[in-house]
Amino acid sequence: MEQTYIRDIANHVGEVVTIKGWLYNIRSSGKLAFPQIRDGSGIIQGVVFKPGVDEKLWNDVNTLTQESSLIVKGEVREHPKQPGVFELDVKELEIVHLAEAYPITPKEHGVEFLMDNRHLWLRSQKQHAILSIRAEIIRAVRDFFDSNGFLLMDTPIFTPAACEGTTNLFEVNYFDDTSAYLTQSGQLYNEATAAAFGKVYCFGPTFRAEKSKTRRHLTEFWMVEPEVAYADLDDVMSLAENFITFIVHRVLENRRKELAELERDVTKLELIETPFPRLQYDDAVKMLQEGFAKGEVENNFVWGGDFGAPDETYLSNKFERPVMVHRYPAAVKAFYMKPDPERPDLAMCVDVLAPEGYGEVIGGGQRAEDLQYLLKQIHEHGLPEEAFDWYLDLRKYGTFPHGGFGMGIERCTAWLCGIEHIRETIPFPRMLYRLKP
Amino acid sequence: MEQTYIRDIANHVGEVVTIKGWLYNIRSSGKLAFPQIRDGSGIIQGVVFKPGVDEKLWNDVNTLTQESSLIVKGEVREHPKQPGVFELDVKELEIVHLAEAYPITPKEHGVEFLMDNRHLWLRSQKQHAILSIRAEIIRAVRDFFDSNGFLLMDTPIFTPAACEGTTNLFEVNYFDDTSAYLTQSGQLYNEATAAAFGKVYCFGPTFRAEKSKTRRHLTEFWMVEPEVAYADLDDVMSLAENFITFIVHRVLENRRKELAELERDVTKLELIETPFPRLQYDDAVKMLQEGFAKGEVENNFVWGGDFGAPDETYLSNKFERPVMVHRYPAAVKAFYMKPDPERPDLAMCVDVLAPEGYGEVIGGGQRAEDLQYLLKQIHEHGLPEEAFDWYLDLRKYGTFPHGGFGMGIERCTAWLCGIEHIRETIPFPRMLYRLKP
Numbered sequence: 001m002e003q004t005y006i007r008d009i010a011n012h013v014g015e016v017v018t019i020k021g022w023l024y025n026i027r028s029s030g031k032l033a034f035p036q037i038r039d040g041s042g043i044i045q046g047v048v049f050k051p052g053v054d055e056k057l058w059n060d061v062n063t064l065t066q067e068s069s070l071i072v073k074g075e076v077r078e079h080p081k082q083p084g085v086f087e088l089d090v091k092e093l094e095i096v097h098l099a100e101a102y103p104i105t106p107k108e109h110g111v112e113f114l115m116d117n118r119h120l121w122l123r124s125q126k127q128h129a130i131l132s133i134r135a136e137i138i139r140a141v142r143d144f145f146d147s148n149g150f151l152l153m154d155t156p157i158f159t160p161a162a163c164e165g166t167t168n169l170f171e172v173n174y175f176d177d178t179s180a181y182l183t184q185s186g187q188l189y190n191e192a193t194a195a196a197f198g199k200v201y202c203f204g205p206t207f208r209a210e211k212s213k214t215r216r217h218l219t220e221f222w223m224v225e226p227e228v229a230y231a232d233l234d235d236v237m238s239l240a241e242n243f244i245t246f247i248v249h250r251v252l253e254n255r256r257k258e259l260a261e262l263e264r265d266v267t268k269l270e271l272i273e274t275p276f277p278r279l280q281y282d283d284a285v286k287m288l289q290e291g292f293a294k295g296e297v298e299n300n301f302v303w304g305g306d307f308g309a310p311d312e313t314y315l316s317n318k319f320e321r322p323v324m325v326h327r328y329p330a331a332v333k334a335f336y337m338k339p340d341p342e343r344p345d346l347a348m349c350v351d352v353l354a355p356e357g358y359g360e361v362i363g364g365g366q367r368a369e370d371l372q373y374l375l376k377q378i379h380e381h382g383l384p385e386e387a388f389d390w391y392l393d394l395r396k397y398g399t400f401p402h403g404g405f406g407m408g409i410e411r412c413t414a415w416l417c418g419i420e421h422i423r424e425t426i427p428f429p430r431m432l433y434r435l436k437p
Numbered sequence: 438m439e440q441t442y443i444r445d446i447a448n449h450v451g452e453v454v455t456i457k458g459w460l461y462n463i464r465s466s467g468k469l470a471f472p473q474i475r476d477g478s479g480i481i482q483g484v485v486f487k488p489g490v491d492e493k494l495w496n497d498v499n500t501l502t503q504e505s506s507l508i509v510k511g512e513v514r515e516h517p518k519q520p521g522v523f524e525l526d527v528k529e530l531e532i533v534h535l536a537e538a539y540p541i542t543p544k545e546h547g548v549e550f551l552m553d554n555r556h557l558w559l560r561s562q563k564q565h566a567i568l569s570i571r572a573e574i575i576r577a578v579r580d581f582f583d584s585n586g587f588l589l590m591d592t593p594i595f596t597p598a599a600c601e602g603t604t605n606l607f608e609v610n611y612f613d614d615t616s617a618y619l620t621q622s623g624q625l626y627n628e629a630t631a632a633a634f635g636k637v638y639c640f641g642p643t644f645r646a647e648k649s650k651t652r653r654h655l656t657e658f659w660m661v662e663p664e665v666a667y668a669d670l671d672d673v674m675s676l677a678e679n680f681i682t683f684i685v686h687r688v689l690e691n692r693r694k695e696l697a698e699l700e701r702d703v704t705k706l707e708l709i710e711t712p713f714p715r716l717q718y719d720d721a722v723k724m725l726q727e728g729f730a731k732g733e734v735e736n737n738f739v740w741g742g743d744f745g746a747p748d749e750t751y752l753s754n755k756f757e758r759p760v761m762v763h764r765y766p767a768a769v770k771a772f773y774m775k776p777d778p779e780r781p782d783l784a785m786c787v788d789v790l791a792p793e794g795y796g797e798v799i800g801g802g803q804r805a806e807d808l809q810y811l812l813k814q815i816h817e818h819g820l821p822e823e824a825f826d827w828y829l830d831l832r833k834y835g836t837f838p839h840g841g842f843g844m845g846i847e848r849c850t851a852w853l854c855g856i857e858h859i860r861e862t863i864p865f866p867r868m869l870y871r872l873k874p
Contacts, residue, residue, distance in 0.1 A: 020667040022835045040635025069835035099835045119827045122633035135589040152572040156865040157642050157657055160872040171610050192556035198477025205594050220594055230457040390556045390874035397536045398459045398506035428593040435597040437827035
C-alpha cells in the first residue's frame with residue numbers, strides 16, 4: 001500500500017491517498033469528528049461525517065486515543081474557507097495501535113518532566129519546528145563549505161593527551177589502563193589537514209566537562225570548524241560573516257513555517273546581511289565603560305579580561321547585525337593564537353556575538369605559525385611539549401599563515417529559533433545532571 | 438593578494454595568477470627547473486628558465502626543500518604536448534618557509550612509521566585521493582537522505598546504561614562518579630525520532646571497544662543510520678539498494694581522477710545498479726555448503742551461526758552487485774529485531790555484503806513493535822529492563838512498524854577506493870594500539 005506524506009498533500013487534491021501516522025488530537029461534535037493526524041512530515045485534519053461512513057469506522061474514530069498509530073485512506077480536499085489548508089475526507093481507518101493514556105497532555109508540564117519524556121516530547125509541534133530548523137542549519141553549513149572548495153575532514157573524538165589541562169575534559173578508559181580524552185575541538189588536527197588540503201572543515205560532536213548549569217551549556221554539542229591555509233584574520237572575519245549570512249538566509253528561505261510556529265520575530269533575522277560591524281576589543285571595552293558611566297552596565301569592565309555573558313549581551317544589543325570583536329588580550333586566549341605584529345599583547349582572534357543577547361556563536365582567529373613562539377607559549381602555559389610534537393611538526397615542514405573558527409550548532413539554533421535555552425536544540429541533550437533518556 | 442586554486446587553473450590560461458602552497462617535488466636540469474607545487478586542491482608544475490628570470494629567483498627555486506611553503510606568481514600555460522595539462526611559467530617566488538628535511542621521502546616507509554606521521558602523510562597524493570572520496574561519499578549520503586524526505590537527528594554520544602553489556606563499550610567518567618558509555622549506534626534513539634518525524638537519519642561517530650586487530654575494525658568510526666516509520670523489511674532493502682547505488686554513481690561522477698590515482702578498477706563499480714540480489718539466509722547457507730562440497734570453502738558452514746569474514750567473501754564473490762542476505766536466525770541477531778511472522782526463529786533483518794570481498798557494509802532490518810515480545814526478549818537476553826523504559830514507551834504510545842539500517846562510512850570508503858585496510862579511510866584512525874597523533 002502506497003503512502004502519501006502530508007508535506008506533499010497539496011499535490012493530491014481530489015485524489016484518494018493513504019496516510020500513515022498518529023492521532024495528534026481529535027474534536028468531535030454530534031455527527032462530525034475531526035481527527036488531526038500527524039505523520040512526522042506535517043499535520044492534516046481528517047473529517048468523518050457519521051451518516052457518510054459505516055458504523056465501524058465511526059466507532060473506531062471515536063475510540064482513538066492521543067498518539068494512537070493509524071492508517072487512514074481518504075480524499076484530499078482544499079478547505080472551503082482557507083485556501084492552502086487541506087483536509088482529508090476519511091474513507092477507511094485502520095487502527096494500528098491504541099495508545100495508552102499519553103503522559104504529555106495540553107496542560108503545562110514542568111521542564112524536568114518534559115526532559116524525562118524527551119523521547120515523546122519530540123512529537124510536539126514546537127520541538128518539531130526547532131529540530132527542523134536545526135537540520136536546516138546543518139544542511140546550510142555543509143552546503144556552504146562544500147560549495148566553497150572546503151573538504152570535510154572528520155577529526156578524531158579520542159585524543160591522546162590532555163593538551164590544555166584535564167579540568168574540562170572527559171576521560172575515557174581506553175585499552176589496557178590507558179586513558180583517552182574526548183575532543184573539545186578539532187582545530188589542532190585541522191591545522192594538519194589544512195596543510196594537506198588547503199581549505200577544510202570538521203563537523204562533529206565535541207565535549208566539555210564543565211560543571212556549568214547555564215542556558216548556554218551542554219556537555220555534548222556539535223561544532224563546525226573551518227580552517228584555511230594562507231588566511232589571515234581579515235579573511236577569517238570575511239568567511240565568518242559570509243557563513244552566518246548564508247545560514248540565516250537559508251533558514252528564512254526554507255523554514256518560514258517553523259519560525260512562525262515558534263513565533264520568532266523574523267524581522268530581526270532579515271536584518272542579517274554582510275558586512276558585520278568589526279569592533280576592536282579596545283573599543284568594546286570603551287563601550288562597556290561608557291555603558292557603566294551611563295548606568296546601563298552593572299560592572300565597570302577593566303581592560304584585560306574576557307567578557308562575561310552580561311558584557312556580551314550589552315555589546316551585541318548595540319548592533320542589529322552580529323558584531324565581530326577582534327584582537328583580545330593574548331593573555332586571555334589560547335596558546336596557539338598569533339600575536340598582533342603591531343601589538344604583541346593582543347591576539348589575532350575574533351569572537352562573533354549574535355544579536356538579541358545570544359552571545360558568542362563563533363570564536364576563531366589566525367594561528368601562530370612560528371615554531372619558536374609556539375614553543376615559548378607551550379612552556380609558559382605549562383603544557384607538556386611532547387603532547388604537541390606532531391603539532392609542532394606543522395611549523396617545521398613548510399609552516400604557513402592560516403586561520404579558522406568554530407561555531408556551535410546549538411547556540412546558533414537557539415538564536416535563529418529565538419528560544420532561551422539550548423537544551424531544546426538537540427534531540428537528546430546531555431547536561432550536568434541529564435544523561436537520560 | 439588574490440589566490441588562485443590549482444583546481445580552477447584551466448579557467449586562467451594566459452593569465453598571471455598567484456598560487457599559495459607547498460613544494461611537492463622538484464626536478465632541475467641545467468638551465469631549467471620544474472618545481473611541482475601543491476596547494477591542497479591540486480598539483481601544478483612550474484617552469485623556471487634560468488635566462489628568463491633574475492638571479493635571486495633562480496637561486497631561491499634551487500634552495501627549495503620538499504614541503505617548503507611558498508607563494509608563486511606566474512602565467513598559466515597549457516602543456517604544449519598534453520592537452521588538459523597546465524603549467525605555470527614562474528615570474529615571482531616568495532619562500533614562506535624553508536622546510537626542514539621532510540621525513541616522508543619517495544622511498545618505501547613502513548605502515549607504523551607512516552601512521553606515526555599521519556599528520557604529514559595526509560599530504561601524499563594517495564591519501565588525498567582516499568579522503569576526497571570519503572568526503573564525496575559523506576556528501577552523497579547526506580544528499581540522498583536530505584532530498585528524500587529524511588530529517589537529520591543527531592543522536593547522543595553519551596548513553597546512560599550499558600544496554601547490551603559493557604564488553605564492547607567505552608566507559609566515560611561523567612560527573613560525580615557516574616559513568617556514561619559511548620554510543621555504539623543511534624538506532625534506539627532513532628526509533629523515538631522516527632515516531633516524531635517519520636523518516637530520520639543520524640550520522641556521527643560511533644565507538645566499539647573491541648580488541649580486534651583486523652583490517653575492518655576501528656575503535657572510532659562514522660556510521661549513518663536511517664530509520665523509517667511504517668517501513669517493513671522489503672522497504673528497508675529497497676532503501677538500502679537505492680542508497681548504495683546513489684553513492685556509487687556519485688563517486689563515479691565526481692571522483693574519476695581520484696579513483697584513477699588509486700588505480701581502482703572502476704568497471705567493478707560501474708556494475709552497481711539496482712536491483713541487488715536478495716538471498717535468504719537459508720539459501721546462503723546452502724551456497725556455502727555446496728562451496729565446501731566443491732572444495733571452494735574451507736569450513737562446512739552449519740545453519741544457525743553468523744557468517745565469518747571468509748563466508749561473506751565467498752558469498753559476495755558469487756555476485757557482481759552487493760548481495761542482500763536476509764532472515765538470519767533470530768538467535769544470532771539483536772533483541773529488538775522483529776521475528777518473521779511465518780517462521781519466528783528467523784529475524785526480519787538484512788546484511789548487505791559488498792562485492793570483491795569487502796564484506797558487510799550495511800546491517801539492518803525491521804524492528805519488533807510488540808511490547809510483550811520486546812519485554813520477553815529483554816528478559817531472555819538478561820538485559821536490565823529499567824534501562825529500556827523510555828524505549829518501551831515507544832510501544833505503549835502508538836507503536837508502529839518501522840525499520841532501518843546502519844552503514845559504516847569507512848568500510849564503504851575502503852570498498853569504493855579498492856584499498857585493503859580501513860585505517861587509511863579516516864584522517865586520524867583510532868585503533869587498539871593507535872591513539873596518536
